[in-house]
Amino acid sequence: MSGHTCLVVMYHYVRDSAATAFPEIRALAPELFARQLDWLQGQYSIIDLPRFEAALNREASLPPNAVLLTFDDGLIDHYETVLPLLQARGLRGTFFLSQDACGASPRLLAVHKVQLLLARLGVEAFSRAVLQACAAPGIPRTASPEVFGVAPWEDEDARAIKHFVSHQLPFVEAERVLEELFARHVGESDAFARRLYLNPGMIQEMAAVGMTFGHHTRSHRMLARLSPGEQADELRSGVAWIRALTGQATVPFCYPWGGPHTYTRDTPRILRESGYSLAFNTVRRRVKLGRDNPYELPRIDTRDLPPYTAAEPPPAEFFSREDA
Numbered sequence: 001m002s003g004h005t006c007l008v009v010m011y012h013y014v015r016d017s018a019a020t021a022f023p024e025i026r027a028l029a030p031e032l033f034a035r036q037l038d039w040l041q042g043q044y045s046i047i048d049l050p051r052f053e054a055a056l057n058r059e060a061s062l063p064p065n066a067v068l069l070t071f072d073d074g075l076i077d078h079y080e081t082v083l084p085l086l087q088a089r090g091l092r093g094t095f096f097l098s099q100d101a102c103g104a105s106p107r108l109l110a111v112h113k114v115q116l117l118l119a120r121l122g123v124e125a126f127s128r129a130v131l132q133a134c135a136a137p138g139i140p141r142t143a144s145p146e147v148f149g150v151a152p153w154e155d156e157d158a159r160a161i162k163h164f165v166s167h168q169l170p171f172v173e174a175e176r177v178l179e180e181l182f183a184r185h186v187g188e189s190d191a192f193a194r195r196l197y198l199n200p201g202m203i204q205e206m207a208a209v210g211m212t213f214g215h216h217t218r219s220h221r222m223l224a225r226l227s228p229g230e231q232a233d234e235l236r237s238g239v240a241w242i243r244a245l246t247g248q249a250t251v252p253f254c255y256p257w258g259g260p261h262t263y264t265r266d267t268p269r270i271l272r273e274s275g276y277s278l279a280f281n282t283v284r285r286r287v288k289l290g291r292d293n294p295y296e297l298p299r300i301d302t303r304d305l306p307p308y309t310a311a312e313p314p315p316a317e318f319f320s321r322e323d324a
């Protein structure tokens, strides 16, 4: 169906992990990203966010097989690697930032402390260290896949400890434990944050060449664990912050983690009231314009597409499941 659906692809790390101090970090290699762009440009029309928003508001139609490229977490990879690859092809991406990571005083987000510590220590040693540091009785084996937005490629063993740290430990306790372990096993976290994330100068440079930015909460806490008032605290300053940085008229949002269980029934309303133009979750299918809630728009992952998937084009049932 032309013009009424859009595929939205989500990216995180785009780097040659083997060449970094953390070769275990799961990243999309730059040459695979380039191959995926080749594939997308052969099959799809890559659009930018203003065009997507115009279609969402019924002010314009989309080309057949429209696709939007989105990049989460404000990683420096998006400046060093993604920006030149997109610019060389005349393409534009949409980049989602947390203020704690990309603001004036960058702090390393808990989600990245967990990833980096897992990479440095391995699942077993990290799990042991967390339990020792917080004197918890044991890791509950109840992690449900949808909590993390259904990621079949996610290391099965790491799920329980990730779930425990992100979903069950009180925030303050998790912050204390992760900071302590990071300092002991990796180093000073503020210094690390300054090398991991985009800074305001990079963001402004990217905005000046047509890249679009959105908000991803202030601190990347899981919204489902917060009261409506606490959620509003995470969300309310994002629109003004992104506008001041980029001059954008509209500001989109994407949910941390992103599965429907990572936010609450109040969240889409709070986002609308806070002035965001739309919000992406990680329900893996196409966006159906005019039918999907603009504050719960689905996205697929880079790993759902070639060159990761053997099938070409990607399996039809993957995209049409909810149309049936």
Ligand SMILES: [Zn+2]
Pocket (backbone or CB within 6 Å): 072, 073, 216, 220, 255, 256, 257
């Ligand atoms: Zn994120």
